[in-house]
Amino acid sequence: MSAVRVLTGLDLPWGSPGGSVELLKDLYLDSSGPLTADAFMLVPDGPPPRTADGTRLPALLDVPGKQLSGEGFWDYVDRLTDAVTARFPHHEQDVVHLQHLAFGATPALLRGYPKQPAVGLVHGTDLLFAEEYPTQGEVLREAVAAARSLVVPTIGMADRLRCLAPVGSDRIVHIPWGVPDTLLAQPPARERRDDSELRVLYAGRLTAEKGAAELVAALSGVPGLRLSMASPVAEFRRLSAVRDLSAVRHLGWLTREELWAAFAEHDLLVMPSAKLEAFGLVAVEAQACGLPVAYQPVPGLRDALGDSALPLDLLADPRRALAELTGLRDDRDALDDLRRSGFRNAARFPLSRTARELAALSSQVR
CATH class of the missing domain: 3.40.50.2000 (Glycogen Phosphorylase B;)
Known part of the structure; x- marks a missing residue:
């Protein structure tokens, strides 16, 4: 297991569909994986879905009022920041992983843990929403400026990211996502x-x-x-x-x-x-x-x-x-x-390699 303690999360209800949710489960909630991590999501509307064998539940935070833009977005981020920092003490976290460069979890983690180095993981929805919503574009640029490293699963994502925010090649790390071994x-x-x-x-x-x-x-x-x-x-x-x-x-x-x-x-x-x-x-x-x-x-x-x-x-x-x-x-x-x-x-994309490379990167930026 990694000696570096990672904090990460998604401001989506547990059980939401999507690739970023599956990636969170694979990399951070697998009790046998190489990443030692605390993770959070939002409370679902109904009872939490059952987890697969070996998969831990993230901390489920009850933070209402999620939205994508305007002043109400930043009020939501303030509430989410308070909830995350109340649940996860600062002294227990070594590195923060930003699961999106947009949406509410990213600014909440950056505001709540300003002394911890941050690693940003680039997903397609980040870039699409940053192009469409000015508020999310602002969040993305803030995340790019703050992150020590920016992980892209494909070179195409790096090219699109550079169109939205200035970032040097020395901070972009190519780590493909992975298929369970x-x-x-x-x-x-x-x-x-x-x-x-x-x-x-x-x-x-x-x-x-x-x-x-x-x-x-x-x-x-x-x-x-x-x-x-x-x-x-x-x-x-x-x-x-x-x-x-x-x-x-x-x-x-x-x-x-x-x-x-x-x-x-x-x-x-x-x-x-x-x-x-x-x-x-x-x-x-x-x-x-x-x-x-x-x-x-x-x-x-x-x-x-x-x-x-x-x-x-x-x-x-x-x-x-x-x-x-x-x-x-x-x-x-x-x-x-x-x-x-x-x-x-x-066969070129085993999940174990993705996890090992993220664990190594977290140790480097610590």
Whole structure:
């Protein structure tokens, strides 16, 4: 275990969907991991979801009034700062990890622990919200100025970060996110089928930047293509109000292990993200499970997937993208080639390496 005590957190309710929440669980709440950490999230609306074996619960803070901009945002940050510092004494913390360069947890940690060195972890939503909301842009610039090091999972994130805030290359550290070693060692058994249907899976949030609506439009009514969506129920309902989803099989929001099992039941994962992804962990985990991936070649995904997956431009050339998908339906050898290249790509990103490199970086900045 690391001798450095890390404090980190997300101002999201425990149980919220998203890659940053899964990363928090993997790196900071695994009792057998190399990072010694205290972590916090917000109290959920209902009872806390059960944790997987070996996963600790973070401290759940009851801090109302979360918002993204305006004077009310800074009032919320003040309340969150008070709650965090009351829960975690200053003298017990060596290093602060900022899980986003935007949102409320980052300024709360910077204000509450000004003497502790900070390491910032860059996620895609940080940069998207900093571009859209002036308040979040202010938070990002404050975080960049304060952090000793800024961890990017892909070079594409470093390039986009430099567009939003001045930062020298000497403070940017490239540490890819990682796939659980247990998954790499023992992926779920794949389902064998004899039919010619191509079972396409979308897995993730249904916010505009994820491109799910465009994917539905492209695949609607195409013979031999069946689309399933693993996504939050409320977001699926909102999308169904503006799109015909009657032919889409909705799987709900799945646990990590349930999603891995769903990977084994499908033929192709499509990542149609419209803007950027910090890394695209869900795609790499799909590859680890033997599920071929097709993706919109946006920053982050290009770095993590490259030619191990099929680039599709659903936005600029949907007709050609659809032709390539139907080609995969009819060419199982091409799917097998993508499956093999995906396995090799996923093997480059063990979670244990991510954790070790973050632990080493924390020791360096202490």
